Amino acid sequence: MKKLLVTGGAGFIGSHVVRRLVTRYPEYSIVNLDKLTYAGNLENLRDIENRPNYSFLRGDILEVNFLRDLFQREDYDAVIHLAAESHVDRSLENPSEFALTNVVGTLNLLHVAKEAWKGNTDKRFYHISTDEVYGSLGAEGYFSESSPMDPRSPYSASKAGSDHFVSAFYHSFGLPTLISRCSNNYGPNHFPEKLIPLMIHNILKGRPLPVYGKGENVRDWLYVEDHAAAIDVILHKGKPGEVYNIGGNNEWKNIDLVKLLCQIMDRKLGQPGGASERLITFVKDRPGHDLRYAIDSSRLQRELGWSPTVDFPTGLEKTVDWYLQNKEWLDHVTSGAYRDYYDRMYSHR
Ligand code: NAD
Ligand code: TYD
Numbered sequence: 001m002k003k004l005l006v007t008g009g010a011g012f013i014g015s016h017v018v019r020r021l022v023t024r025y026p027e028y029s030i031v032n033l034d035k036l037t038y039a040g041n042l043e044n045l046r047d048i049e050n051r052p053n054y055s056f057l058r059g060d061i062l063e064v065n066f067l068r069d070l071f072q073r074e075d076y077d078a079v080i081h082l083a084a085e086s087h088v089d090r091s092l093e094n095p096s097e098f099a100l101t102n103v104v105g106t107l108n109l110l111h112v113a114k115e116a117w118k119g120n121t122d123k124r125f126y127h128i129s130t131d132e133v134y135g136s137l138g139a140e141g142y143f144s145e146s147s148p149m150d151p152r153s154p155y156s157a158s159k160a161g162s163d164h165f166v167s168a169f170y171h172s173f174g175l176p177t178l179i180s181r182c183s184n185n186y187g188p189n190h191f192p193e194k195l196i197p198l199m200i201h202n203i204l205k206g207r208p209l210p211v212y213g214k215g216e217n218v219r220d221w222l223y224v225e226d227h228a229a230a231i232d233v234i235l236h237k238g239k240p241g242e243v244y245n246i247g248g249n250n251e252w253k254n255i256d257l258v259k260l261l262c263q264i265m266d267r268k269l270g271q272p273g274g275a276s277e278r279l280i281t282f283v284k285d286r287p288g289h290d291l292r293y294a295i296d297s298s299r300l301q302r303e304l305g306w307s308p309t310v311d312f313p314t315g316l317e318k319t320v321d322w323y324l325q326n327k328e329w330l331d332h333v334t335s336g337a338y339r340d341y342y343d344r345m346y347s348h349r
Helices: 012-024 042-048 064-073 088-093 095-117 154-173 195-205 224-237 254-269 298-304 312-325 327-333 337-347
Strands: 003-007 029-034 054-058 078-081 124-130 177-182 184-186 209-212 218-223 242-246 251-253 280-283
Touching: 003 012, 012 029, 012 042, 012 224, 042 054, 064 095, 078 095, 078 224, 088 095, 088 154, 095 124, 095 154, 124 154, 124 224, 154 177, 177 224, 184 195, 184 224, 184 312, 195 209, 195 254, 195 312, 195 327, 209 254, 218 224, 218 254, 218 312, 224 242, 224 298, 242 298, 251 254, 254 280, 254 312, 312 327
Parallel strands: 003 029, 003 078, 029 054, 078 124, 124 177, 177 242, 184 218, 209 280
Antiparallel strands: 218 251
16 A cells, blocks of 8 residues: 545544554654544644644545545545544534535545546545444443444434445445444544543533433443554455444443542542532433444454553543643633634523
8 A cells, every 4th residue: 555545634543543653653644634623633743734644634525526626636546534523412413414415425435446446456434433323232242244224313324324335335336435333432632422422521621511311321431542443454354245343341330430530530630539529510412312322343453463452541541631730621622612612502401
């Protein structure tokens, strides 16, 4: 491989993927294509932005003519597609935006890659999906690659839609595609609208910690660099047409996770025990709130030799340390357009 196009590389996971590829593969040329929505931030990549094998291109995957020109000008060997609208709560407010970016945007990329690659099977179109396409589990069981898709939120419906199109391009046109579906990520550069960074942010500001419903919902958390490592392995060793699940084997009830985070924050901030926990506020549940996600990633472990390396206590400490050392980043991303959304979300809780 020589030339890689990463979409959504200025976002949370994308920035870790870009950093890993730029650092590990100096002989590759890595192009980061990102619209820089509220969730995209070039500060995430400041440390590598001057590397000779990295370049940034601002652009929108909804602009198909722009994409077509790009693919005619440059001969990409692979696309790693992460650009998306990614937050479930926002998808409840504006489902159409999710259908556009996640479904139509993905279809645009598939289309131009198919046109430009003309049946070349050495290329790779790698679509980054989510375990949320499988729907919601009860207390038992795990999602495997053969679990039926059963999306419940507009976000997961839009990701499932994009997965179906990727699969259709493999079967109908022979486009060499890969799909991976990962569980919840956490780590540095995570936008403070998602559970873990929102709680860290609110503790720092002395604001309420909104726990939806009774906090009984379960998520399987994976450190973001482990996800980036899995993407690296799947890109290089994955079999076209296949789906790979990625998970942390690390299930937590939301309320237990928030309490653990409160303890870590109290210790790091030199506060008396219980100071952060007092901020926990149970709020109205998210509509259609999926009860539990848990991933069986044994296929990826067995066939491609990946496994998670960062245990949860270590990953959470690293994450908290990063936010404490990067308060300026938090200030930057919570000002401007995001500010309005944040205020609105809080006004009715
Ligand atoms: P994010 O919201 O942090 O980043 C998304 C990026 O996409 C941003 O940089 C944004 O500017 C860019 N983008 C959005 N619309 C665009 C457009 N029209 N054109 C070009 N760029 C656009 O998301 P994330 O958490 O880093 O997730 C990345 C991918 O991984 C998504 O596809 C998501 O569905 C998937 N995923 C996320 C998780 C998770 O826990 N966060 C888990 C599994 C899978
Ligand atoms: P989130 O980080 O939004 O990821 P996802 O919904 O994609 O899993 O939420 C993780 C869990 O935390 C989910 O069960 C919803 C819950 N949650 C809260 O209880 N309070 C919050 O303020 C947020 C953002 C999430």
